[in-house]
Amino acid sequence: MTEQAKTIHFMINDQPVEAREGWTVLETARQYGIHIPTLCYHEAVEPSGGCRLCVVELREGNWSKVVISCMYPVQEGINIYTESDRVNNVRRWVLEMLLAECPASTEIRALAAKYGVNGTRFPSKNPEEQCMLCGLCVRVCREVVGVSAITTIGRGVHKFVGAPYDKPSEACVACGSCVTICPTGAMRARLDRVRGSGHHSHHSANKA
Numbered sequence: 001m002t003e004q005a006k007t008i009h010f011m012i013n014d015q016p017v018e019a020r021e022g023w024t025v026l027e028t029a030r031q032y033g034i035h036i037p038t039l040c041y042h043e044a045v046e047p048s049g050g051c052r053l054c055v056v057e058l059r060e061g062n063w064s065k066v067v068i069s070c071m072y073p074v075q076e077g078i079n080i081y082t083e084s085d086r087v088n089n090v091r092r093w094v095l096e097m098l099l100a101e102c103p104a105s106t107e108i109r110a111l112a113a114k115y116g117v118n119g120t121r122f123p124s125k126n127p128e129e130q131c132m133l134c135g136l137c138v139r140v141c142r143e144v145v146g147v148s149a150i151t152t153i154g155r156g157v158h159k160f161v162g163a164p165y166d167k168p169s170e171a172c173v174a175c176g177s178c179v180t181i182c183p184t185g186a187m188r189a190r191l192d193r194v195r196g197s198g199h200h201s202h203h204s205a206n207k208a
Ligand code: SF4
Pocket: 130, 131, 132, 133, 134, 135, 136, 137, 138, 161, 178, 181, 182, 183, 184, 185, 186, 187, 190
């Protein structure tokens, strides 16, 4: 952010807001304490736009579209709505999809319930699944920790998050950043596998 960065004026929920050029709608909303729910976003890593929970409505006269607020750059004069019917419908649809994708996640069930979503019309592939494949664990490991101990493996229903080649990861420094950043609770169980059962870190204090 340079000192010359332009100030952008626009509206969120009919309230005038100011942002720096290059900010996203989500970043601006957070500056003003306007809540937009997110799952795959974290300020420490690059946004991926994967989960779509953070959708907002952009209105222009009698034309409107739904945009992904964690990716959408601010523009002069736009009108953003964070709680419109259209937004709430998309959000509920996203939450229903997530309930099917990771039905075993207590965190996702609680979040869905908060938005009045207590069941899903969509079939679930695995009732035990907790991971929504948001990729936050992979991104924090690569971008912040800088070791790339985690990756996504395979594709489609076989795709899951684990160590590269699904072997214990020698690269893992057992920092726990992936557990902290995981929005669904899935990483708690997976970390042991990523660290590898035979992999004892130097940080381990409880070795007999
Ligand atoms: S383990 Fe957690 S952080 Fe990693 S992809 Fe799955 S839900 Fe996202």
